[in-house]
Amino acid sequence: MPTMTLSIPPDIYRRMKKHPEIKWSEVARRAIAEYIMELENSRIEMSMGEFREILGKETVGDIESIPNEAYDGYHKKTRDLEWERTKRNSTTQTS
Structure with a gap:
């Protein structure tokens, strides 16, 4: 293993x-x-083109204008929040 x-x-x-x-x-x-x-x-699997179509041109433009540093911060915050959500929802315990 x-x-x-x-x-x-x-x-x-x-x-x-x-x-x-x-x-x-x-x-x-x-x-x-x-x-x-x-x-x-x-x-749900989709192409990037399909995803951009769903978001719309205005949203894609807004996303593309975000500085990389801000994106990195958002990514870390999202990852941390997802980890907290996963921990709260987990009922796994072994003795």
Whole structure:
């Protein structure tokens, strides 16, 4: 089985250490598997042209005018919010 290394914030790591009875690698494996299933079940595939058509020319122009630095910030915020949503919705726990 392939090995994956995860970076965990110090606060979460300390909290994890309070629960040595939990197999954290199993929690991570299940969370990743559930997340992939959710992605695969909800993903709608379309071409970039179709996506631009749905958005409309005005929206595409607005998006293209966003500076890269702002985009990077939005991307990080979105990723963090998605991670929080995933953690809230996850009921995975192993003992």
